[in-house]
Amino acid sequence: QVQLQESGPGLVKPSETLSLICNVTGASISSYYFSWIRQSPGKGLEWIGYIHESGSTNYNPSLKSRVTMSADTSRNQFSLKLTAVTAADTAFYYCARDRLPHLVLYALDIWGPGTAVTVSS
Amino acid sequence: SSELTQDPAVSVALGQTVRITCQGDSLRFSFASWYQQKPGQAPVLVVYDKTHRPSGIPDRFSASASGDTASLTITGAQAEDEADYFCNSRDVTSNHAIFGGGTKLTVL
Numbered sequence: 078q079v080q081l082q083e084s085g086p087g088l089v090k091p092s093e094t095l096s097l098i099c100n101v102t103g104a105s106i107s108s109y110y111f112s113w114i115r116q117s118p119g120k121g122l123e124w125i126g127y128i129h130e131s132g133s134t135n136y137n138p139s140l141k142s143r144v145t146m147s148a149d150t151s152r153n154q155f156s157l158k159l160t161a162v163t164a165a166d167t168a169f170y171y172c173a174r175d176r177l178p179h180l181v182l183y184a185l186d187i188w189g190p191g192t193a194v195t196v197s198s
Numbered sequence: 199s200s201e202l203t204q205d206p207a208v209s210v211a212l213g214q215t216v217r218i219t220c221q222g223d224s225l226r227f228s229f230a231s232w233y234q235q236k237p238g239q240a241p242v243l244v245v246y247d248k249t250h251r252p253s254g255i256p257d258r259f260s261a262s263a264s265g266d267t268a269s270l271t272i273t274g275a276q277a278e279d280e281a282d283y284f285c286n287s288r289d290v291t292s293n294h295a296i297f298g299g300g301t302k303l304t305v306l
């Protein structure tokens with residue numbers, strides 16, 4: 078059974094860099110596209126971007142200047158870095174896998190439980 | 199436009215049928231997917247490719263689409279269906295994902 082698990086600091090200071098890891102177990106990350114999505118308290122879902130093991134990425138234009146995603150196939154995990162964070166970046170962060178390999182469908186059928194990140198001094 | 203619009207809240211009597219809609223230009227060119235999110239939990243995919251259900255999703259969940267509108271229908275709503283429902287699709291211009299604002303479903 079494929080499982081995703083996000084991890085990282087729960088508290089980040091303003092202007093610093095938020096770094097999260099999504100660890101994948103039960104299957105290889107090879108061939109699939111993985112997305113990061115966030116949800117501010119009481120709000121809807123915001124797609125941050127996707128990463129493929131090949132290094133291919135696509136970022137939400139509203140965050141593109143601050144986002145970097147990378148994949149580590151040896152560890153079967155991928156990461157999200159968001160620079161220059163502000164209180165507006167306080168949210169629950171999820172990683173999720175697209176449903177079929179090799180395709181960007183945005184039909185995200187496997188999600189991690191998410192991790193809460195607060196931006197505060 | 200790269201937005202998907204959903205009604206913020208919808209209610210349904212137990213056992214009755216409810217339809218949740220999602221509207222946006224991207225839906226003319228790209229399939230919608232639907233997610234159910236219960237409090238404190240991650241979203242769960244309930245419909246993809248406009249009408250297909252992942253395994254384990256009850257058949258009371260169905261979906262359709264026409265023009266710029268996609269709909270999720272729950273036939274015979276159950277108490278456990280009370281949740282937030284989000285649609286998403288692809289913005290065909292930029293190839294990035296977009297989500298609707300979500301609909302809070304209350305089962306009375």
